[in-house]
Amino acid sequence: MAGSTEAEPRPMRADARRNRQRILDAAAATFAAEGIGVPVDVVAERAGVGIGTLYRHFPTKEALFEAIVVDRIDSMLARATAPNEGDDAAEHFFSFLTTMASEVSTKHDLTDALAQAGFDLKARCAEKFDQLRAAIDTLRQRAVDQGSVRGDVGTDEVLSLVVGVCVGSGKSGAACPAERLVGVVCDGLRVRS
Amino acid sequence: MAGSTEAEPRPMRADARRNRQRILDAAAATFAAEGIGVPVDVVAERAGVGIGTLYRHFPTKEALFEAIVVDRIDSMLARATAPNEGDDAAEHFFSFLTTMASEVSTKHDLTDALAQAGFDLKARCAEKFDQLRAAIDTLRQRAVDQGSVRGDVGTDEVLSLVVGVCVGSGKSGAACPAERLVGVVCDGLRVRS
DNA sequence: TGACAAACGGAACCTTGGTTCCGTATAGTG
DNA sequence: CACTATACGGAACCAAGGTTCCGTTTGTCA
Structure with missing residues (x-):
């Protein structure tokens, strides 16, 4: 009482x-x-x-894990919402994706968290994750509006591409720096000239 | 004796x-x-x-697994070495990658085998895997020679991209058909016109 | 059809890894 | 300095999943 x-x-x-x-x-x-x-x-x-x-x-182990991952996502979120210093929206978008890729592929836990099933962090970090997605979507939309990035590939797809690339980078065979692979993906996202 | x-x-x-x-x-x-x-x-x-x-x-569980995966890789290998019916080397290459993607993303075990660490199938299926890589390299090289695919992205990188995309497709968030994602990757592999 | 090796089934075993419990140690306070 | 709530350490517990063992069943062959 x-x-x-x-x-x-x-x-x-x-x-x-x-x-x-x-x-x-x-x-x-x-x-x-x-x-x-x-x-x-x-x-x-x-x-x-x-x-x-x-x-x-x-x-619980998951709780510990969550504490860390939430933090990681937060820092990515901060970077995603940072003001665009340069001017080119597309380059800003791509640069963010590249940074994200090197972050994710460096932090093995993030890779696991994002790609691996079996942990329902998704449920717990849903909020944070949605915020991140929203922020990325803003970046993407700007680049699309500017006309240099194709509009037919959604943010979810972009995320799948980047995350997938990070996984593919780390494990499959020899070393392929994630940044390089993301480069190819970004080229695929550019509007054909 | x-x-x-x-x-x-x-x-x-x-x-x-x-x-x-x-x-x-x-x-x-x-x-x-x-x-x-x-x-x-x-x-x-x-x-x-x-x-x-x-x-x-x-x-052993791994042995069972191996039996299956070797089989799967074999069938991909067969497809990779099949004669090129059409004429465009690039399209042939891309079409193979797309088929491979849908195969891998459909067969969850393949995804796991290729992407997930913890199983050293790589060691056991090394032969098969190398054969597959070689076959894909041939396809790629042809397309590069033809001038429609960039030459600065190696076969290992292509593989990482495709496998990564399959993983990213299956898990991360909602459904993104792997074929679609591979499409973006292929666009990234095209020589800029 | 009888005999025997080959194959079967599934209980029991072992290891790994998460989680709980409780006796002991210690920071904070009067 | 004594006292208590808080925190600590790690042995013990439990569940999951791979693997082994052995008594029973069943193809195969004479």
């Missing part, structure tokens, strides 16, 4: 805050390098904490 | 042959529809045999 407004009951102990951060850092690095597959105990070990501690902060 | 030439000791019992085929069929269908993730007992059940039987024919 009393104080039902729940105004931040307790501040959180110092070591707890520190550990939480350590876990987050270790997880980000580990998942980025090796993908979702890495067992949680490995993350805990690298963070220098016990598994119990990890689970105290993140009730 | 005696008879060390190993000239096919025994013919294999009738029911065994039948069961082997059933397993192969069930596995092909199941893996195609649901990917590598499906547990072996499910396959056994759908084939109408016990797990023991399945393991008698295929000593």
